[in-house]
Amino acid sequence: MSAYDERPWLARYAPGRPGEISPGFDDALTMFRATVARASDRDAIRYFGRHISFGELDRLSDAFAAGLAAEGFAPGERVAIFAQNVPQFVIAQVGTWKAGGIAVSINPMNKQREVAELLADSGAAVLVCLQSLWRDVAAEVVPDSGVRTVLTTSELDLCEDTGAVVFAGVERIDCAGTLDLLTFLDRHRDTAPPAVTLRPDDVAFLTYTSGTTGPPKGAMTTHRNVVFNAHTYRDWIGIGDDDVVLGIAPLFHVTGLVGHIAVSLLAGAPLVLMYRLDPALALDTAEAEGATFTVGSITVYIAMMNAPGAEKSKLATLSKVYSGGAPIPPSTVQAFRDTFGHYIHNIYGLTETTSPSHAVPFGIEAPVDPDSGALSVGVPVYDTVVRVVDDDGHDVGVGEVGELVTAGPQVVAGYWNKPEETAAALPGGVLHTGDVGYMDAQGWFYIVDRKKDQINAGGYKIWPREVEDVLYEHPAVREAAVVGVPDEYRGETVKAFVSLKAQAQVTPEEVIAFCKERMAAYKYPRQLEILDEIPKTVSGKVLRRRLRSRD
Structure with missing residues (x-):
């Protein structure tokens, strides 16, 4: 909710202080x-030999x-x-x-x-x-x-x-x-x-938003944005030319463009490409290439845990593991550590922030909020100011929920040929993210959910992520997604969609009962559907619109 120089406690966590990140490059x-x-x-690139x-x-x-x-x-x-x-x-x-x-x-x-x-x-x-x-x-x-x-x-x-x-x-x-x-x-x-x-403000690439909230918009990512966040990845995590980057994120996505390509070009670390993701191949490739760093969606890590041959030796060298793009249930982080021996560090950002605006410093474990069970997405990265505001744009207090508003060198210049959308989302060059969250007293940030995804069930406000975290605790559940659907009595009610782990057998009623035991009466899902796969974008974000349209 405030800048680095106003929060000296950040020195306990962050690898550097403002001004210590010195890109030295204009483009x-x-x-x-x-x-x-x-x-x-x-090696710059390794690709099937x-x-x-x-x-x-x-x-x-x-x-x-x-x-x-x-x-x-x-x-x-x-x-x-x-x-x-x-x-x-x-x-x-x-x-x-x-x-x-x-x-x-x-x-x-x-x-x-x-x-x-x-x-x-x-x-x-x-x-x-x-x-x-x-x-x-x-x-x-x-x-x-x-x-x-x-x-x-x-x-x-x-x-x-x-x-x-x-x-x-x-x-x-x-x-x-x-x-x-x-x-x-x-x-x-x-x-x-x-x-x-x-020049620094020349556009390096147009990165189109995923379209989960409407027609895609081309975010104008400048050379300044690319250079800054390439350095953020390198310096925050500690990536050098002795590292090997495992390319599990799609290169068309901002995570692949910056967290794979740009950091490789900066650090001189080889980028290992695999055409398209096959979880078992990713495990074998990581082992064969001695991969040390990667960043990808949590759904990729879930797929790797459930792939044939998933054992610690496959990812023995992959110590620098980061995930962003979707909320991470604490239970999944623990399951990944139990399987491969490594902790998944959270990272948070949007297309419009050229990937990270927040991250968990490497080697630090993010706290879990004791009330909501949410895993922190980290603290603001270098030279980045994040406020939490109410619907009127006023700052809210510590621990209070509001929209995250981000300013920093990684915020894009706007949307290509869309001045009205730019003015609405980026007034004065400051990004109104549409993500709802809060900051705790120690300065850790937590994402509650997308503002538009909140469910209103008879006046009770429910965030899908909180329900999804409980669903992930069920031993049979591989992936979960929650949406609000129309309800004659409550106006809206909670509907859950889950996919199951291999060989797992469970009924919708059993999963609903599991949630009912662990959640307030107004929160647990009244409806539940078991799918073979949860529909997602290539970057791993759940397509909630598609789930809502099933009714």
Whole structure:
């Protein structure tokens, strides 16, 4: 609720003080080039047996930028990247910066309508696309999109082990009317791209919000934002060139863009990519590569715990484990430690804060609020001021619930071509998060829930997260999600959705009874449905709208 210099107790927790984080770089490209200069021969990317050094990544991204210039690309134009976690994503990202452009990451789960909407909204001039996504999605929408150049590539390119389990059924595809990316890079190899000047407030990429609350908006993430939070990850957690980053978050998402790519480019630590997440493969890869750091959604860690072969030896080296994007039940943190021997540190932020605005310092265990059972999301990171306010925008007291309002160098410049939405969510450059929470007397922050997700049952206010935490305590429950649904008597009532652990058997009535024993009468779910999977975005956020629409 206040700034660092007003809270000296933070020195007990935070790895540094305000002003001690000194990026020294004006833009993400200069940051990358500094790493190339000192660590050219070190691995930048590892992908199924293929090792790409920082020097090779520099040369490949030079070729990409030179090729864009040859195709008439101008600084300030946009390059859309429609791909899974493959090396080509990183090459295109860095190459776009070298061309003076803005990268636009597109969720590889998007369908034609969604891709058409993002291409139109961003005004992308170039599309980098996996062959399979071109065939299944993009080929139908690009002719009407304004995209001038399409570069296609295979997930089998730039790897040695093409027989990996995630490639089952994958084959190279002829994409008529497009340019092959590897041929394109080879054609422009050893060609220096035109020099560009990037400024701190230039947009590095457009990161589209997940759309769980409405149409996606392109958050304008600046180079200043990227450089600052890359340093936050590095310095807060203590990531160096002796670390290995396990890429479990999708690269199109802000967590992957900053917590995987940017921190790797800054620290000189190799980024291990796995095409797309397979929990058992992630365990094997972490063991084989000696992975030491990762950040991802709690749903990924749940999947890893329930994967075949989940045992401590698989993650023996993975000591720096962080999770964000969704509330973390304390019981899940304990279950992960029981399984793998490591503590999951909470991290909190939004697309609009370029990933973290709060984090649990590495090596410190977050407190659990004794009244609500909520696990703290941490304390504000460097140079970040967070207030908790009521509906009128007035600060509330310690322990009182209100909306989190965040100011700091990681807050984005606004939404692309949406001045009204920018003014509403970011008045004066300060982010009104829409997340409801509170700060305790020691300065730890707790997220209660999204403001819009509160359930009003006959005048009683219920936060879904509190019910979900109880559901996660049931030994048969793998994942849980709670929504409010219409009720003739109470106006709204609590409905729960759960998926079960392998071989677990339980009835909805038994789970409801479990909750009834542990919660106030107005809180426990009156309805419960067992699903094979809880619907989520790729970044792990529960799609509550889809759950509500089942009724």
